[in-house]
Amino acid sequence: MITVDSACLGFSHGGATLPVLHDISFAVAECDSCAVIGPSGCGKTSLLFLLAGLLRPDRGVVEVVGQEQSGMILQNYGLFPWKTVAENVGLGLVLRGAARKTVAATVERLLGEMGLSGFGGHFPGQLSGGMQQRVAMARALAVEPRILFMDEPLSSLDALTRERLQNLIAEVWLGKRITMVLVTHSIEEAVFLGRRIVVLGGRPGRVLRLVDNPEAGGSDYRDSDVFFHRCVLLRQILKGEGDGPET
Amino acid sequence: MGRKRDIALAAVVLLVLWEVAALALGSMALPQPWQVAVDTARRLADGSLLDDLAISTLRALAGIALALATAVPLGLMVGAEEGLRRRLSPYIYLLYPVPHVVLLPLIIILFGIGEFSKIFLIALIVFFQILVTTRDAAKNIHRNYYLAIETLGASRLQVYRHVILPATLPKILTAMRISIGTAVAILFFVESFATTRGLGYIIMDSWGRADYVALYSGISAMAALGFCLYLLLDRLERRLCLWTLSH
Numbered sequence A: 001m002i003t004v005d006s007a008c009l010g011f012s013h014g015g016a017t018l019p020v021l022h023d024i025s026f027a028v029a030e031c032d033s034c035a036v037i038g039p040s041g042c043g044k045t046s047l048l049f050l051l052a053g054l055l056r057p058d059r060g061v062v063e064v065v066g067q068e069q070s071g072m073i074l075q076n077y078g079l080f081p082w083k084t085v086a087e088n089v090g091l092g093l094v095l096r097g098a099a100r101k102t103v104a105a106t107v108e109r110l111l112g113e114m115g116l117s118g119f120g121g122h123f124p125g126q127l128s129g130g131m132q133q134r135v136a137m138a139r140a141l142a143v144e145p146r147i148l149f150m151d152e153p154l155s156s157l158d159a160l161t162r163e164r165l166q167n168l169i170a171e172v173w174l175g176k177r178i179t180m181v182l183v184t185h186s187i188e189e190a191v192f193l194g195r196r197i198v199v200l201g202g203r204p205g206r207v208l209r210l211v212d213n214p215e216a217g218g219s220d221y222r223d224s225d226v227f228f229h230r231c232v233l234l235r236q237i238l239k240g241e242g243d244g245p246e247t
Numbered sequence B: 001m002g003r004k005r006d007i008a009l010a011a012v013v014l015l016v017l018w019e020v021a022a023l024a025l026g027s028m029a030l031p032q033p034w035q036v037a038v039d040t041a042r043r044l045a046d047g048s049l050l051d052d053l054a055i056s057t058l059r060a061l062a063g064i065a066l067a068l069a070t071a072v073p074l075g076l077m078v079g080a081e082e083g084l085r086r087r088l089s090p091y092i093y094l095l096y097p098v099p100h101v102v103l104l105p106l107i108i109i110l111f112g113i114g115e116f117s118k119i120f121l122i123a124l125i126v127f128f129q130i131l132v133t134t135r136d137a138a139k140n141i142h143r144n145y146y147l148a149i150e151t152l153g154a155s156r157l158q159v160y161r162h163v164i165l166p167a168t169l170p171k172i173l174t175a176m177r178i179s180i181g182t183a184v185a186i187l188f189f190v191e192s193f194a195t196t197r198g199l200g201y202i203i204m205d206s207w208g209r210a211d212y213v214a215l216y217s218g219i220s221a222m223a224a225l226g227f228c229l230y231l232l233l234d235r236l237e238r239r240l241c242l243w244t245l246s247h
């Protein structure tokens, strides 16, 4: 269960405080999924950091039950360039003191699922951006989190790989019954994966609308009329904001 | 390998330059390379040079090792721990630019004129070089890496092991490379007094006796010592920092 109630956040810049998030309120139920969408710089990453406990709100309440069992995929993947792909993926388990064999088996399985078999010995710097994102995803999943926070995890993938991984995320979410929060720039991605969609507006970031989207994650949802109309709705809400189109 | 060939070629060029300079100068103070080579070979064969080479190598290595063992952990902590950095940086700032060689009299008073004083002086000078580089490297680790390891739930010690140390290792090795040059120079200095062993002694002694061929045998051996330490470090770097070669 995630509860955010009137949360505000600012960053101090040379004495002055720059407000980044203003009066944010929403909730995500256990095993539910939530997509956060909004223009660049509106505070999506900051909001995710609040949820993951990496930042504290200046005012208001952020309560995340099971935060200590959460995993996170950072916007720029956050891979360690000095560790191989396999070491990166297995790191969470290693830190928890898992047996070497368990780590190796888990890493092997996840690399397979992510279509990265055979790349375990490479360094992140030798992989494409999309492959690095998949490594980051594997690393977050390796520790079997109860809550998964994802900051634009699929932004540099080609359309087909992206859909395949969206399906995989949906499978993980429904199959392992985890709670997830996904930050994205893509309207289609938000609608496909977020059962609840938080639409943020810019400067300071505030909630424009909370959209319920109960069909999210369904296998043929993308081809349905409901999907199409939700996407149009989101586009209108974001456009109404007047910040121009986002890429 | 191309690199080995290039080094061999450079060595030949330097020898030729030496030969030309020796012939042009026609002075006793610069013997020809072959004279030095013959003398060096004779000393190697009768074992006398090996003894001095060994003792000098041990002094240099012990000094560097002592400096590493103290400067690296301290530098990492001062760089990575905000509070420690604030408290200790002023001292480093004041102590680093002092020419530590001038502390020799004090060191002799404290530790006598034995082996330890020599090693200690080498260590002291190299210590500051490694300390400052390590501290700066640890200070400049990108915040993302800390966030990434934090989301994986690492203890502070694990952060050192998996982020701080590996992230700074290339810089530490660069500092060591510079330190080797320094250590050999200081070696010459500390071996020019209160000892009858070591390459520095050979150089000073031959100089006093105006035996220039022997003088250059000592110099060549010292250069070779520095070169071997360099090669060793190259090896180490290629083993430890594979990832920097992958870009």
Ligand SMILES: Nc1ncnc2c1ncn2[C@@H]1O[C@H](COP(=O)(O)OP(=O)(O)OP(=O)(O)O)[C@@H](O)[C@H]1O
Residues within 6 Å of the ligand: A011, A012, A020, A039, A040, A041, A042, A043, A044, A045, A046, A047, A075
């Ligand atoms: N550590 C920080 N210190 C100061 N200001 C920050 C910090 N992190 C973010 N900001 C500011 O907060 C605002 C929101 O940043 P944030 O990264 O949360 O936006 P975002 O919605 O994730 O953007 P994007 O879509 O480009 O990733 C920006 O104006 C940014 O400059």
Ligand SMILES: [Mg+2]
Residues within 6 Å of the ligand: A044, A045, A046, A075, A151
């Ligand atoms: Mg962001």
